Amino acid sequence: MTNQQAHQLLTMEQLWQFSLEYYSSREVKDACLTLQNQYHGNVNLLILLKWLDEHHFSIQEKDWHRVEQSLGRTEALLHHYRELRRKLKIAVSDTLYREALQFELQLEKQQQADLVDCINHLSLKSRDEHSLTQMYCHLLGADHLQAAFAKPVDVLLN
Known part of the structure; x- marks a missing residue:
């Protein structure tokens, strides 16, 4: 696959659908939440x-900093909103909590859109031996979680 083909394939909707499928694996979901909550990792970045x-x-x-910068617009907002939603969980109705969760998902989608836009402006290279x-x-000090992310998506979903 060429760089141009990758950019044509990677749309916001494609990444969102990929996220929903990938995150539907219990093993992946648990590892993602551990990455986020214990290692301060970004799940949207991991899924990308x-x-x-x-x-x-x-x-x-040389482009890694551009990817990290693309998270800047939404990362602090998502973090603060997620903390607020967690605190509200015990104080509000289920309906209001679900609405808060839906809003958080919209923020997640915006963050993914920012990541897609960034990636589509970069020159990608063929993957080397390391994923x-x-x-x-490894960067986050969460090497033990890699096993959950190493399996090909089609293996997880079957």
Whole structure:
């Protein structure tokens, strides 16, 4: 697959659908929540990295800071909103809590859109021997979670 083909495949909707499928695996969901809550990792970034791994692409090291910067617009807002939603869980009705969760999902979608826009402006390279998810887990000190992210998506979903 060429760089241009990857950019054509990676749309916000494609990444969102991939996220829903990938996150539906209990093992992946648990690992993602651990990555987020204990290691301060970004689940949307991890899922994007998994998408790139699955398509055998990698981000050039010189572009990594651009990917991290693309999270800037939504990361603090998501973090604060997530904390607020957790506190509200015991104080509000189930209906209001579900509405809060839906709003959080809209913020997640916006963050993914920002990531897709960033990636589609980068020159990707063919993936080398190390996966991006492995690299990200290592960067966060969460190497033990890599096993949950290493399996190909089609294996997890079958």
